[in-house]
Amino acid sequence: MSGIVRLMDVVKDYPLGKVTVHALRKVNLTIDKGEFTVIAGPSGSGKTTLLNLIGCIDVATAGEVLVDGKSTGKLTDKQLTSLRLNSIGFIFQSFNLINVLDIRQNVEFPLLLQGGLSKAERQARVDDVVDKVGLRQFASQRPNELSGGQRQRVAIARALVTRPAIVLADEPTANLDSTTGTQIIDLMKEINHQDHTTFIFSTHDEKVMKRADRVVRILDGMLEAAGLSESRGPSESGGEQVHA
Amino acid sequence: MGVLVSIALRNLVQSPGRTSLLALAIGLVTTFLVLLMSLSLGINENLVNSATTMSAGHVNVAGFWKPTTGTAFPIVTGVGEVRKVVEASTPGLDYIVERHRGWGKIVSETGAIQSGLSGLVAADEGRFFDRLLLAPEAEYKEGGSEQIFGDARRLSEDDTIVLFSGQAKRLGVSVGDVVTIKTETMSGASNTADVTVVAIARDLGLLSSFSVFVPKSVVLDLYQLNEDTTGALWVYLDDIEESEATMTVVRGALLDAGFQLRDHESNPFFFKFEAVQGEDWTGQKLDVTWWQDEVSFLTWVLTAFDTLSWFLTLILVVIIAVGIMNAMWNAVRERTREVGTMRAIGMSQRRVLILFLLESLFLGLGATVIGAALGAAIALGVDAARIPVPSDAVRTILLSNELHLAVHPQSLLVAILSLTLFTSLSALWPAIRASRLQPVKALTHTE
Secondary structure (H helix, E strand, C coil), X not given: CCCCEEEEEEEEEEEECCEEEEEEEEEEXXXXXXXXXXXXXXXXXXXXXXXXXXXXXXXXXXXXXXXXXXXXXXXXXXXXXXXXXXXXXEECCCCCCCCCCCHHHHHHHHHHHHCCCCHHHHHHHHHHHHXXXXXXXXXXXXHHHCCHHHHHHHHHHHHHCCCCCEEEEECCCCCCCHHHHHHHHHHHHHHHHHHCCEEEEEECCHHHHCCCCEEEEEECCEEEEEEECCCCCCCCCCCCCCCC | CHHHHHHHHHHHHHCHHHHHHHHHHHHHHHHHHHHHXXXXXXXXXXXXXXXXXXXCCCEEEEEEEECCCCCCECXXXXXXXHHHHHHHHCCCEEEEEEEEEEEEEEECCCXXXXXXXXXXXXXXXXXXXXXXXXXXXXXXXXXXXXXXXXXXXXXXXXXXXXXXXXXXXXXXXXXXXXXXXXXXXXXXXXXXXXXXXEEEECCECECCCCEEEEXXXXXXXXXXXXXXXXXXXXXXXXXXXXHHHHHHHHHHHHHHCCCCECCCCXXXXXXXXXXXXXXXXXXXXXXXXXXXXXXXXXXXXXXXXXXXXXXXXXHHHHHHHHHHHHHHHHHHHHCHHHHHHHHHCCCCHHHHHHHHHHXXXXXXXXXXXXXXXXXXXXXXXXXXXXXXXXXXXXXXXXXXCECCCCCCHHHHHHHHHHHHHHHHHHCHHHHHHHHCCCHHHHXXXXX
């Protein structure tokens, strides 16, 4: 299987004064369509860097990153922007909603950037995902009027509204209490089951890891080993192996 | 685009302190600019009104007559023939009046002044008597009343004179008094005429300092001239905007009719004397000008005022621009993570740029529209109040003894658009920087 995400000998270095920080060292990884994958590791291990490269908001120092069949290193900023808009959904640790827009407008925002849909079609899409995350009654409220868990649900709705091939979530439960965090992971997993959307998210929370289909462990910029979480997901890829 | 507009507007509302402060500053500068422009337009209107009543017609056909190469007189001879050609050739002609020109000393029992003499035929005059506002007695007589005495239309009577209030004050005369005009005839002999003051007009700035009005007959008698001479034909048109073009047409017609013409020179007739006296010809040469030529010595007032206005405004605008840039830098810094988020979810650099420019555009547009409306309201209020100008020097510059401010829609539009453009451009560099933020760096930005 070719994988919806492929990293081949990917290196990411950051210059820090006179020192170079090796954030990723020759990482090889393939993630197939429909997988529900956790990138696990302690703080500073390279989880976020890995997600940033997959999310096309950063570029590798060396190696090749293929997302949805496209080699990101060869794309212009405009092409990368288009790839992010059309193929990737983002869920951030701090929710990163646009505070001046209400919930409905936040969710609709990526669709407006995409263009091409009529107002009625956009409304239908927004209603669909807002219902899916259970926030219909809050649709006209502003983000600062919602709880952390509700905000993260909005972020999930915003990530899903364009029906992306991949949803990336950087520590989506880090700012939530454990119950809410579990609910969020369950919601993501449910969507993964229903729509076969590929979810890749980072965490260092063991409880969250247990709910993933596949856990990719990273330490000091290197992938450690393959591992299976307790629950096997619906992924047909059998992607529990880390292709290192 | 709608969502960008929405975000831009809401971001402005989100920071009420910063937005209000900047809007206030931009609005006040706009008000200031509108007031200066209104004053400039007011001076311009005064200039046009006064000039085309007191100093010139829209187009002027004057001339110099040289009996010898070394002498010159501002006289048009054979005026009947000249007038026929002008009447036949002037498109959009309203009417023509004659002005007989002279220069003399006006003497009263207590004072004397030098002044130009404007000889007119009262019955032929058009707008002259409407524009000439008579002064209340208090303006020229110490302890005088607010009552207006006299009637300028009595210039239709022989041996009469209309003075301006400043002149009457210097001469110490009132309506009904007699003054003596002393001149020198073309043969060099002294001549005098006793004339009765029939009206005293309000000053019109510099234009009223060197001019008195008398019947045509007074000038003809003083200079011993015949009826077929005049100083100038003042041609009034239906549309003043056509003045310069009409001047060219009239010049062509007079040349075709066989008259000799001086080359066009943008100066009033009295600036040309010295040059004409030095020229090696005798006889008659006509001199055709338009009204701006005759008051070109006054246009410096407008040029200087406009230059000063824009210079002052520019200084204020630069200060505002620095403020806007600073505010936009703060906005970019505060919203770096938001920019990173928007870039991450697929917003292009161009749209980020537009978003920040829209913010400054809306701020600028809103503030300038309110500022311009306030400026216009103040200007109209001041104009309606007819505030008297106390200083002679200021009256000379303003060409009026009342503060006159004129508000034109075009000037409001210029103020709004130019300041909005400037404020928008002030945000360009911060906006470019915001659009070029790398998503990954923007997302990890900390205050």
